[in-house]
Amino acid sequence: MIDVVEEKRVGVARVRVRYAETDQMGVVYHSNYLIWFEVGRVELIRSMGLNYKRMEVEEGRGIAVVDVHVRYRAPARYDDELVVETRLLAARGAVIKFGYKVLRVEDGTLLCEGQTVHVVVGKDMKKQSLPPKYAARFAAYLDPRSSDVQ
Template sequence: MVATELRVIYGDTDKMGIVYYANYLRFFEAGRNEFIRAKGLRYRDFEELHRLALPVVDAQVSYRSPARYDDLLRVEVRLTEVRRASARFGYRVLRGEELLATGHTVHACVDLDGRVQRMPRALLDRLLPGEDVAT
């Protein structure tokens, strides 16, 4: 698991001062990027080195309590499942110890023309250590 902190900016909120629901997917993305970075990779390097991309093909968010402007959030990210040509990440968004949202994203592994490809072993070797992952 990798945790990332971020502060809610005014532009993340709606007229009521509550984080707009779709912005949780942006929080997930920020956490996922830091997860990949913590494993010694940069997403850009993955695209350039392997000529592959990991587009989101499924996303789900469950909201429990609202985040508000200037809240300091912690986004926890886990790699929860790896298949031949996809990976699933799980997320928890917290304010202190209060759980605000949970969710997941599933990413297909595709070449730059959008054709499904097997996950490269070199990528898996970097992402899997320390993770409790279903395969």
Template sequence: MRSCTLPVRVYYEDTDAGGVVYHTGYIRYFERARTEWLRALGYSQAKLAEEVGVLFTVVELTVRFLKPARLDDLLTVSASAEAGGGASLQFDQQVRDETGALLAEGRVRVACVDARTLKPRRLPADLAARIAA
């Protein structure tokens, strides 16, 4: 599975004084979609850390904000991934409104690191195989 979508409702806590989603809200939405992408592959962040000894950390992030999302909007956040080398994943992510209009898009590179030392570590073989499938 290389992609995942997640519905997200905009709450008051997500908005700024202008009534639109504050820019960091989109980054949180991206994080949620990446976490659900991993879960759809049969993994959880906690299980990977405890049982496999790996964590994922964001090492690069680029976001383009195209249109505002507002309080109570229902959004769809997507995450599509591909292996970016032996120890990283590259995600292309989008936030769309109920009409399908693109509100924000981002590219996020995460590194796989050893949970104890925080040094780069190759993706677990079974995870890499599921991404490639």
């Protein structure tokens, strides 16, 4: 069993594999990892003291996925408890990059790792800058010298 140490610069989300998320071979269907990446990403943003939903509603901006890289290392199975570790890797202008690791809690096995690249867009789906409050918080998270981390 792994001990999950919540570092300030790593978002941690727990999920349990549901039966519907497995395929005929009894393992998690590959696209479910992308859903768990999203869960991790939203939790990381929340841990920063920010709210993604509020950014969409009040600021009129979203973060569209434009690139995904995933490396599957070992299968997850029904009822496994998993930890999704999410890190902010880069945020510059309208581009944001996140990194992920999915581990099985029981034995600490790395099941999957990946990265997503996002572009900040308005409701018209045209590229826009990250709202100032979000840009400042992301910059603080990326600066290892910063103490402005929630």
